[in-house]
Amino acid sequence: MKREIPIDQLQIGMFVDSVGGSWFSNPFWRSRLKIKTSEQITAFVESGIESLVIDTDLGIDVADDSATPDVQPVAPPTPAPRASQARFASPKAPRTFGKRERAAETIDTSKRLVKTLFDQVQSGAAVDLSLADTVAEDICNAVVQDSVTLINMLRLKNKDEYTYLHSVAVCTLMIKLARQQRLAQDHVVRLGVAGLLHDIGKIGVPLDILNKPDELTESEFAIVKEHAVKGAALLRELPGVSxxxxxxxxxxxERMDGKGYPEGLLGPKISLPARMGAICDVYDALTSERSYKEAWSPQRAVGEMQNWDGCFDPDLLFTFFQAIRVFPLASVVKLDTGQLAVVMPAKTDNSPPLVRTFYDTLRDTIEQPEDLVLGLRANHAHIVANEDPRTWRAEDPASLIEYVMQPVGTINRTVLQHMWNGPVVVPPIIASEEDETSPQAFTWKAA
Ligand SMILES: [Fe+2]
Structure with a gap:
């Protein structure tokens, strides 16, 4: 039997049939799921959903306090448990299944499914494409719950599992980027599957070339480059591929400046999914250890990517930075408070962005610099745009940024004011009817 209950009656052991509100207010990919942990309850509560519908044939009922959930009770998260969670807390409760363990389980399951799928393709056996959908949907769920841990753990790969884990990582990043763009849920899954399959053509490239520690010869690189065309041909043969x-x-x-491969397409001819794939693919490759290079930190990787003129769609790249919450060191950003800030060194790879504010665009005043850790509960500021220092009237924008990044106690606001003369006033650009910089239209056709 289905019944609607207020959110504060949600318990471990209940089966959630549906939730109210939009898809983006739903903290889980699937609205139908059995509640197994107090973290799931917390996620529902924090999403702002006020009520949901439970199926009492598939889980316990509201009044069914005597019923025994089919999972072990767990300790509620800190700080204060809600009443609905507290009833399951006890001094003997086992250790909470932590973020890293959950991410490790998702990664291990996904890796095994991708390996099975790739083995099927390589052996010419019947290919079960539902495996790709399963992985993408599970990753969607995991991304909604905790993408930071998942993305950072996916950076760790040994050479034997690189192909599979790189596929899972690109799938994860595509989903994260698609959600940042608030694309519809079926597009998000489709882009996740696309990320999973983007390098399937590499199953035909010899491993000694893929894992070669030295620079590839011209002929070896030519073989590697074939993976794009061969992979696409292979996918066209499989029924059900989108x-x-x-x-x-x-x-x-492909690159925005037309210097990519296989077709050397110029930016306007490259579709949005392909632009997204290019960014996610390179970010994961840069932040992973390979036989020929060490792993770069996320902040170093995004900094280099921003400096590679002509490679990526700059607007989409900034959206990617917002999605993964990593921004290039010493870049200048605008906050939703109207303040300009310089991006400071990240404390760790898992840390939220740290910025130093210095100018209020709403009041047109230089401020005493102040450090903000973005994403803390006490601080709801968000980065909303890149700021181009070339639009300032400052004589030397680079020196100004360097000065702002000094220890806060040594910064003199009067000196800062002298270095800053405000932004250049630029007349608004009137967009032409045909915007040549917009990506080639892509029709989201089902498989
Ligand atoms: Fe590739």
Missing amino acids: DCAIEVCLHHH
């Missing part, structure tokens, strides 16, 4: 997956597989090595 156009989106074929597109990402074929064009994820």
